[in-house]
Amino acid sequence: MLSTNLTRSLFDEPDAPTPAAATLSAPELLATLRLWAEQGWLRRLDAALAALVHELHPASPPALLLGVALLSHLEGQGHTCMPLQALHTQRSTWLPWPPAGQAALDALWPLLPTQEAQWLSVLAGQPTVREPQQPDHGQPLVLAQHPLRLYLRRHHADEQVVAQHLSLRSQAAQDAPAPSLLRPVLDQLFGAAEGRPLDWQRQACALAVRARLGVITGGPGTGKTYTAARLLATVLATTTEPSRLRIALAAPTGKAAARLKLSIADALLTLPQVTSPTTGETLHMPALVNRLETARTLHAWLGARPDTRQFARHAGDPLAVDVMIVDEASMIHLEMMAALLDALPTQARLVLLGDKDQLASVEAGAVLGDLCQGAERGGYSPDTAAWLQQATGQALPAEMLATSAPKPLAQLTVMLRESRRFSGPIGQLALAANRGDAAAATQALTQAGPELAADFSGRSDRLTHLALHGRPEAPEPGGYARCLAALAERPAASEEAHQRWVAALLQGFERFRLLCATREGPWGVSGINAAIQHALAHEGLLRPDGLWWPGRPVMVTRNEPALGVFNGDIGLTLPAWAAPGQAPTLKVWFAQGDTLRAISPMRLPHTDTAFAMTVHKSQGSEFGHTVLVLPDQGGQLLSRELVYTGITRARLAFTLVCPQRQIWGQALEKLTQRASGLAFGMDA
Numbered sequence: 122m123l124s125t126n127l128t129r130s131l132f133d134e135p136d137a138p139t140p141a142a143a144t145l146s147a148p149e150l151l152a153t154l155r156l157w158a159e160q161g162w163l164r165r166l167d168a169a170l171a172a173l174v175h176e177l178h179p180a181s182p183p184a185l186l187l188g189v190a191l192l193s194h195l196e197g198q199g200h201t202c203m204p205l206q207a208l209h210t211q212r213s214t215w216l217p218w219p220p221a222g223q224a225a226l227d228a229l230w231p232l233l234p235t236q237e238a239q240w241l242s243v244l245a246g247q248p249t250v251r252e253p254q255q256p257d258h259g260q261p262l263v264l265a266q267h268p269l270r271l272y273l274r275r276h277h278a279d280e281q282v283v284a285q286h287l288s289l290r291s292q293a294a295q296d297a298p299a300p301s302l303l304r305p306v307l308d309q310l311f312g313a314a315e316g317r318p319l320d321w322q323r324q325a326c327a328l329a330v331r332a333r334l335g336v337i338t339g340g341p342g343t344g345k346t347y348t349a350a351r352l353l354a355t356v357l358a359t360t361t362e363p364s365r366l367r368i369a370l371a372a373p374t375g376k377a378a379a380r381l382k383l384s385i386a387d388a389l390l391t392l393p394q395v396t397s398p399t400t401g402e403t404l405h406m407p408a409l410v411n412r413l414e415t416a417r418t419l420h421a422w423l424g425a426r427p428d429t430r431q432f433a434r435h436a437g438d439p440l441a442v443d444v445m446i447v448d449e450a451s452m453i454h455l456e457m458m459a460a461l462l463d464a465l466p467t468q469a470r471l472v473l474l475g476d477k478d479q480l481a482s483v484e485a486g487a488v489l490g491d492l493c494q495g496a497e498r499g500g501y502s503p504d505t506a507a508w509l510q511q512a513t514g515q516a517l518p519a520e521m522l523a524t525s526a527p528k529p530l531a532q533l534t535v536m537l538r539e540s541r542r543f544s545g546p547i548g549q550l551a552l553a554a555n556r557g558d559a560a561a562a563t564q565a566l567t568q569a570g571p572e573l574a575a576d577f578s579g580r581s582d583r584l585t586h587l588a589l590h591g592r593p594e595a596p597e598p599g600g601y602a603r604c605l606a607a608l609a610e611r612p613a614a615s616e617e618a619h620q621r622w623v624a625a626l627l628q629g630f631e632r633f634r635l636l637c638a639t640r641e642g643p644w645g646v647s648g649i650n651a652a653i654q655h656a657l658a659h660e661g662l663l664r665p666d667g668l669w670w671p672g673r674p675v676m677v678t679r680n681e682p683a684l685g686v687f688n689g690d691i692g693l694t695l696p697a698w699a700a701p702g703q704a705p706t707l708k709v710w711f712a713q714g715d716t717l718r719a720i721s722p723m724r725l726p727h728t729d730t731a732f733a734m735t736v737h738k739s740q741g742s743e744f745g746h747t748v749l750v751l752p753d754q755g756g757q758l759l760s761r762e763l764v765y766t767g768i769t770r771a772r773l774a775f776t777l778v779c780p781q782r783q784i785w786g787q788a789l790e791k792l793t794q795r796a797s798g799l800a801f802g803m804d805a
């Protein structure tokens with residue numbers, strides 16, 4: 122039933138509801154939401170949550186029931202809250218539903234208040250809604266102000282945890298090395314400062330040791346890991362007992378973690394000699410590299426428990442680390458960041474590395490994006506600028522100083538701007554895509570050298586041919602046929618030879634990958650995987666038989682901590698070593714740094730075939746030749762960040778396959794916006 126007050130207040134509005142909306146009973150509204158779920162505009166969960174709120178409090182106003190369903194829907198799209206004023210003023214941005222869905226929304230839209238004050242009077246005091254300052258009785262919803270936004274309680278709690286920890290960590294650490302101590306260390310690591318252009322890597326090193334948190338963002342090849350290695354050297358050179366420092370390396374995926382460890386170890390070994398101004402001793406880098414533990418996924422560090430949201434490490438039983446460097450931080454969602462900050466001892470230093478322009482995680486929240494808002498413009502306070510000048514010997518340009526009240530997080534964040542590895546045609550394409558400059562991106566794709574190519578033909582047979590045979594003219598031709606031809610060359614001589622064969626096949630497979638925007642449909646992951654598998658079988662390169670067959674590449678789709686593999690890890694199904702006369706069994710092989718892990722397929726029930734994978738799942742990985750496949754229809758998943766992330770997975774060659782040319786332009790135009798209150802929580 123509609124509450125009488127609400128009905129009256131809605132009818133009093135100039136844009137009074139259509140009678141249909143105004144006379145809708147709660148059961149009718151809930152039935153409509155279920156219908157929307159059947160249409161695919163909402164998830165079943167979204168409609169069920171509205172029903173739960175109604176069940177908890179049958180007098181809940183319809184605006185609340187519809188609002189909850191929309192909030193839950195937005196959560197599924199990666200938002201952590203629903204901005205109530207923006208929902209009204211920018212409806213098509215937050216709810217870009219198809220035309221039929223829009224028409225259905227139109228009919229119920231008058232149920233929703235148009236002004237924050239009206240929302241406040243509808244929601245405040247509802248037994249299912251809590252305001253942050255009110256006692257927590259387990260209300261499923263939280264209403265926060267300035268600006269007014271509605272949360273599912275879990276996200277509000279996580280956001281509070283993150284905001285509180287970040288605020289604490291952003292204060293200058295009491296034991297931060299004095300600028301006079303830092304200066305000689307940075308000069309040894311980066312060369313003398315005088316007469317050199319501003320070096321953001323040097324600034325990043327200095328800022329990251331000033332507080333308990335450092336955020337280093339930058340595009341591919343801008344030297345994030347190069348800087349992180351120097352940062353470690355800086356910490357070691359300025360502490361009194363460097364041999365006791367416990368250093369942890371982490372990333373959201375196993376592949377990214379392994380890559381971080383290799384890059385950091387390489388960078389440490391090529392550092393110039395550094396003498397500690399504290400101890401007077403020269404740092405012994407090989408010893409430090411030997412002491413570095415294997416880099417692990419965040420799930421592994423935190424002790425993720427399968428099928429629960431619980432972690433073994435938390436404030437009551439924290440991680441035993443002094444410095445933690447986390448790469449690919451753009452993939453960390455709100456809940457994971459809350460768990461990480463909760464489990465990290467307060468005195469430990471946290472350094473986040475990542476590219477703020479990449480796709481955010483599938484799960485709700487875009488923490489790195491929130492932290493790096495405005496990073497291009499610096500926003501440093503006069504105090505930070507003076508401290509940096511003393512520590513680095515370089516002055517920040519005036520345009521990098523804050524023009525209004527300086528934000529605490531800006532004082533910890535540095536954006537690296539010069540790409541060292543990514544300056545060729547792929548780099549140019551990535552820059553154009555990141556600017557949303559479709560004309561420049563298309564020109565780069567179609568007129569640059571053999572590194573880049575585009576196929577707008579819409580012919581699936583051409584895509585399958587590309588998947589099998591690559592582009593012979595490209596610096597890394599790619600194509601699965603070449604890689605899988607080695608399947609027939611399994612050595613029988615020795616177990617070592619067999620291991621080398623497995624390692625070479627895994628390496629070959631990593632040189633080429635198809636990345637799709639979508640899962641379903643002929644241009645999505647499942648359709649393309651099926652087409653490639655069929656074509657490889659047709660050419661006699663594979664013999665698919667049941668679910669498991671030699672040459673089947675798989676992606677693990679669930680964390681399996683007991684097996685040492687995690688969601689997103691990629692393996693290849695190959696025979697195990699068998700002594701002469703014995704039948705080999707099939708194993709799924711994973712490369713983990715320099716070692717191979719073989720797991721019985723029976724122990725891996727949660728896997729997908731992975732000739733093609735989603736762009737989302739490719740984050741943290743790079744391939745010699747990357748093929749980005751866009752769908753033939755637009756949709757919510759397409760965005761500039763998705764295209765940019767796809768392009769920046771390519772090391773030597775990139776091919777775009779886009780069956781409808783206008784989809785390319787549409788994708789580049791659409792910049793993703795994720796609702797979050799983190800910045801407001803931090804500034805409060």
Ligand SMILES: Nc1ncnc2c1ncn2[C@@H]1O[C@H](COP(=O)(O)OP(=O)(O)OP(=O)(O)O)[C@@H](O)[C@H]1O
Pocket residue numbers: 322339340341342343344345346347348384541542
């Ligand atoms: N200041 C520098 N001087 C010389 N070489 C550098 C410098 N900074 C980075 N490099 C080199 O540039 C390459 C890319 O650096 P690095 O791997 O640290 O970048 P990244 O930002 O971590 O890249 P990705 O986003 O791919 O992880 C490396 O070979 C590194 O040694």
